[in-house]
Each structure stands twice: as structure tokens, then as C-alpha cells.
Amino acid sequence: MLKVEKIHHIAVICADYERSKQFYCHTLGFQLLAEHYRAERQSWKADLAINGNYQIELFSFPHPPARPTQPEACGLRHLAFSVRDLDLAVTQLAAAGVKYEAIRVDPYTEKRFTFFNDPDGLPLELYEESE
Incomplete structure (x- = not known):
């Protein structure tokens, strides 16, 4: 292996x-x-x-060709980034003019997260994790 x-x-x-x-x-x-x-x-x-x-x-x-569908195309679904304070992070996204989805809670980890897109529509996620 x-x-x-x-x-x-x-x-x-x-x-x-x-x-x-x-x-x-x-x-x-x-x-x-x-x-x-x-x-x-x-x-x-x-x-x-x-x-x-x-x-x-x-x-x-x-x-470059556009992404075929959003977000369930075969291949890489999204990139996820860890943040310590999701509320602060989405406030900063909004201040930069970036639209994001409603904050949700992962049913398996009970951690909060949200999705947004980069300028080309690539799905990105912010995932709240404490130390």
C-alpha cells in the first residue's frame, strides 16, 4: 500500500x-x-x-471551461477551510461582498459551517473548529 x-x-x-x-x-x-x-x-x-x-x-x-454543475459534479466537490470564529468569518466575507449560505450544523460533529464561492464559482466551505 x-x-x-x-x-x-x-x-x-x-x-x-x-x-x-x-x-x-x-x-x-x-x-x-x-x-x-x-x-x-x-x-x-x-x-x-x-x-x-x-x-x-x-x-x-x-x-478555461466552466465548471459543469454546482456543486455535485464528479470529482472535487469543494474545498473546506478551518476557522475558529465562524460568526466573525462570515462578517468579514459579507464586508468583502462575498455571499454565503446560511450557517448550518454538521449532524455528525455538531460543528458549524457555511458554503460560499470563489470568483469562478468553485464551492468553498468555512468549518468552525476550536483548538
Whole structure:
């Protein structure tokens, strides 16, 4: 059996690189570790981190196809991010003009969560966890 240690990163393709970089860095608080323009692909690649941990590769490509359905397409359903204070987090989302679903409670863990979308409609989740 293959011994996977951890998830290294998640790759996200966006339609508007600057808009998505702004969203992930300024709205969600990711740190931009590195940024490269790949001329042969007409593509940007950014490495983003949370608390110093490399998490997301943000890519741009000319004319990427749209997500086929929302959110139950085959493949990756959504990305979930931990927060300590969900009420504060949704207040900050709202202040940034990001719409989010009503806060719900996970029936299995009894933790609160909500869903929202990135600029390209990728489903994202905030999941409240205490230390």
C-alpha cells in the first residue's frame, strides 16, 4: 500500500488571475509565496499559503471551461477551510461582498459551517473548529 503522508497542495484554475489572486490573498488571507508567468502557456502560477503552510496553486489559462454543475459534479466537490470564529468569518466575507449560505450544523460533529464561492464559482466551505 502506498503511504501518503499528507496533502501537499490543491491546484485551482481561475478565469481571471488578478481577481482570484485578490480574492484568495485579500479576502481569505492566503499569503503569496511565489508567482510565475509561464509565457509558453500564457499562464500564471501562484503558490499560496496559510500560516506558512503551502496549500494552493492558483493557475490561469486562456479560456478555461466552466465548471459543469454546482456543486455535485464528479470529482472535487469543494474545498473546506478551518476557522475558529465562524460568526466573525462570515462578517468579514459579507464586508468583502462575498455571499454565503446560511450557517448550518454538521449532524455528525455538531460543528458549524457555511458554503460560499470563489470568483469562478468553485464551492468553498468555512468549518468552525476550536483548538
